[in-house]
Amino acid sequence: MAEDPEELYRQRRERIARAVRLREPDRVPVLESHGYFAARYAGMTCYDFLFDYEKATRATVKAAMDFGYDTAGSMNQLGAMPLTLAFIGEGENLMPGWVNGPVHDILGVRYARFPGRELPKDAPFQFIGEEYVKAEEYRDFIDDPRGFLAGKLLPRSLRSLEHLGSARAMAALHAWGMECERSAKASAKLAGELRSLGFGGLTSGISYAPLDFIGDFMRDVKNVLLDCYRRPDEVKQASEVLRDLIVEMGRISARTLSPGSIQFIPLHLNEYFSPAQYREFYWPTLKEVVEELIKVGITPEVFYEGRHDAHLETILDLPKGKTISRFEKTDLVKAKEVLGDHSCIIGGPPASLFHSTPAKVDSYMKELLAEVKQGGGFMVSPAVPLAAEAKPECVKAFMNAAVRYGSY
Numbered sequence: 001m002a003e004d005p006e007e008l009y010r011q012r013r014e015r016i017a018r019a020v021r022l023r024e025p026d027r028v029p030v031l032e033s034h035g036y037f038a039a040r041y042a043g044m045t046c047y048d049f050l051f052d053y054e055k056a057t058r059a060t061v062k063a064a065m066d067f068g069y070d071t072a073g074s075m076n077q078l079g080a081m082p083l084t085l086a087f088i089g090e091g092e093n094l095m096p097g098w099v100n101g102p103v104h105d106i107l108g109v110r111y112a113r114f115p116g117r118e119l120p121k122d123a124p125f126q127f128i129g130e131e132y133v134k135a136e137e138y139r140d141f142i143d144d145p146r147g148f149l150a151g152k153l154l155p156r157s158l159r160s161l162e163h164l165g166s167a168r169a170m171a172a173l174h175a176w177g178m179e180c181e182r183s184a185k186a187s188a189k190l191a192g193e194l195r196s197l198g199f200g201g202l203t204s205g206i207s208y209a210p211l212d213f214i215g216d217f218m219r220d221v222k223n224v225l226l227d228c229y230r231r232p233d234e235v236k237q238a239s240e241v242l243r244d245l246i247v248e249m250g251r252i253s254a255r256t257l258s259p260g261s262i263q264f265i266p267l268h269l270n271e272y273f274s275p276a277q278y279r280e281f282y283w284p285t286l287k288e289v290v291e292e293l294i295k296v297g298i299t300p301e302v303f304y305e306g307r308h309d310a311h312l313e314t315i316l317d318l319p320k321g322k323t324i325s326r327f328e329k330t331d332l333v334k335a336k337e338v339l340g341d342h343s344c345i346i347g348g349p350p351a352s353l354f355h356s357t358p359a360k361v362d363s364y365m366k367e368l369l370a371e372v373k374q375g376g377g378f379m380v381s382p383a384v385p386l387a388a389e390a391k392p393e394c395v396k397a398f399m400n401a402a403v404r405y406g407s408y
Contacts, residue, residue, distance in 0.1 A: 008198030012070040016202070016379065020262075020299065020344045022321050024376035028369060028406030029070045030399055031202055031346065035385025036124050037354075038063040038074075041392060046124050047116035049076050051101030053186035060190060064199050067399050072199035074190055075385060076100055077183065078112070078125060079206045079266075082157060082217050085245045086149040088252070097206075100183060106175045108159025111217065124388065132156040133218040135227060138234035141218075145241045153218065203301060204261040205253050207293060210242035210285040211235070212268045225272055228281050235281060243285040247292040254296035262299045262324065265290070271306035278311050287317060294322045301326055301346070312338045328383050336372040345372070348380045349398065354390035358397035365401035373406055380406065 011026075018025040034041075039049035042059035049056050056076040064072035077100040084097025099107070104114050113119050113126040132153055133141065141148040155161045160172035191201065214235070215224040227235050250263070265286075273282055290300045301324040304311070308330045315325055316339070326346040327335055335345055349364055365380075372378050380402055386395065 005196060005198035009195065009200060012198065013200060015070055019376055019379050020260075020324060022341060022344060022375075022377035024408045027408060028373050028402055029379040030402045030406075031379055031381035032064070032067075032069040032071045032073060033382040033385045034060075034063050035075055036388040037386035037390045037395065040388035041066075045115065045121045046388065047101070047114075047121035050114060050125060051116065053183070057186065057190045057193065061193060061197070064194060065197065067395055069399060071202045072194045072197075073201040074187075077103075078127075079208075080109070081206075081208050081213055082149060082153055084249060085213075085242075086146070086154055088146070088245055088249050098180070098183065102179050103176060103183070106160065106172055106179055108172075110157050110159060122388070127216075129216060129220045130157075131220045131223055135219070135223070135231060138227075138231060138238055142234065142237050142241055145245060157217065202262055203264045204257050205263045207250055207263045207265045207289060207300065208242075208246055209265060209267055209269075209282070210239040210246060210289065211282050212266075213242050213246075214238055215269050221269065221272070224269070228277065232281070239281070239285040243288055246289050250289070250293045250298060251296050254293075254298055257298065259297040260299050261297070262301050263293060264301050264303065266303045267305050267308075270304055270308055270311060273311075275310050279314065283311075283314050283317075287314075290318055290323060294319055299324060304328070304330060309334060315339055315343055318343065324379075326381070332368065333371045336378065340375055340377060344377045344379065346379045346381050347372075348382050350383050351387060351390075354382065354386055354394045354398070356391075356394060358393050361394050361397040362401045362404075365398065366405045369402070369405040373408070376408075 015025040015027065015029045019029050036046050036049060038059040039046055042062050044055055044059060049059060056074050060072065060074040077098040080097045080099040099109055099112060101114055104112060104117065111128050111130060113128055115121050115123045115125065119126065151164065155164055161169045163169055194200070211224065215221045219227060224235065269282060270278065290302065293300045299322065303326040305328045308327060312330070312335060320342050323343045324346060325335070325339060325343045330347070332345065332347040335347070339345060348368070349361065353361055353364055369380070
């Protein structure tokens, strides 16, 4: 492998691009998914990683250089879609919809718990779903979605905005804007440093499944599942309203992205539905979001979390060669059989394997790549972001095995 950073960068980007286009690169691309492993590996806590931009940068760069994946980036901030959608279209660009440690301190995010605050300093961030919207409020949301998000959802889910118009709320919004600028500068600095070392990222933003927004940020998972039985028409109408807002968000973000830029769409409710329910309630608006992103030049990377085996055939409804399908627990051999000439696939070892031995990692990778690499269109990545406790020797074995068994 070339040692010149520019040549390394070119090789890595070409390797990924060929896989996305369903072709065979020189070898299977290996995607970074270090999570809190990068923090522990660099000798810091989850608190350090989520609250200190400089420390997070050092941890990310160290992990990138020591393990040499084809992508590198930091996971010290989390998507906060309500903040984005509440302000959509109110300025030339999107308001930043991210939450990290400092933003959590400023806004008081109720649906999240952070290390060093609600949790011990070495505990990972937790997402806590709660009911912020009552079932009888569906109609209010459908009739005035932007007003509802800004006027009701944000005050209920962010402690500092409980009393809109108050001095505290106005001061919090001002501080949030300042912190978003600091965070953006830190992210740009990190990206520049990684680029100088030959690394790029995979994604350039995030999108969302409409029904997941309702489950994650409005009604809570159990409630929205019951709503599909008790209030099916309102659930569908609310999903359609959110589809329009999410599509608008994609169109705005596309203005500043290069063609083919990848946006990440994490799915959360997909494995809770039967195939018939999935096609009735979940898939229609998600499919439309994906199709609209493609129209504006974005390549959607959909993370089909949990077990998605029962719904694999629906991915064939999407345009061929225009999406990336990332899987967590789905049978990757089956996914390759169904989607191999239709959508680029991302998948890899379960989290437990990184707590075992290098020999077990090597054996898993040898068998997996023998089954799924042929014909291209496959990228390997840990099934979920690595836990802080993952063994460095197993992480190294993962990369070594990808090089050994992933060459074409």
